[in-house]
Amino acid sequence: MGRSPCCEKAHTNKGAWTKEEDERLTAYIEAHGEGCWRSLPKAAGLPRCGKSCRLRWINYLRPDLKRGNFTGEEDQLIVKLHSVFGNKWSLIAGQLPGRTDNEIKNYWNTHIKRKLLISPTNATASASAPPILSGTTPSTAGPERPPTLMTEEVPSKNRHYCLPDLNLELNMRLPSPPQWPTAPADEDYNRESLPLCCNLGFHDCNKLHGED
């Protein structure tokens, strides 16, 4: 097949970007726009691979980036969105203008995750609350799942296990027998794939609150 390799690793720099590299990249993108990251380093005269240029631009050089600390609203929004999307940082970043997936991921890992883990009431909630997903996934159903929005500004007296506004539920199960197209012999199930039913929808919050 007639394509050249992604980048010549022998002639590419690694590690921290220099000011000159930043300026070259910025100037090139301002002149030619984003896109075609593969050919960009050569065209811009940068000893970097396209992947590295893309990352540097998106995470650091883009003019519309919001620098500085996350606000309380952003903080809470991230927690909410994480409860919906899990570790889909790009989706979460899409809801926070001026923030990058990398930034949010770092913020989550260094600030929010710890805050949620520290909260003793949250630990209790994790232990007692039913799992959100019937079929567990590491990003949303494991010990790191943030089931509650529990930050220190909530007085302990008023704390209760309030779920975020949105919570998608994914169920996977075998279809009930009457839905089977034909009734196969047991041995057929042993060697052939089974049809699965998947439901995607919202939680019944009352059930999770134990209020039904």
Add this chain to the structure above:
DNA sequence: AAGCATCCCAACCGCTGGTTC
């Protein structure tokens, strides 16, 4: 002041899904 521990974040690595040849 020096040494050590911890925090934080920029950047790299490896994987995936879509596209191109």
Add this chain to the structure above:
DNA sequence: CGAACCAGCGGTTGGGATGCT
């Protein structure tokens, strides 16, 4: 149709900054 490429994503890490003893 399969192999290779490409962009994008999430996980991980290296090392500078900061705090503590």
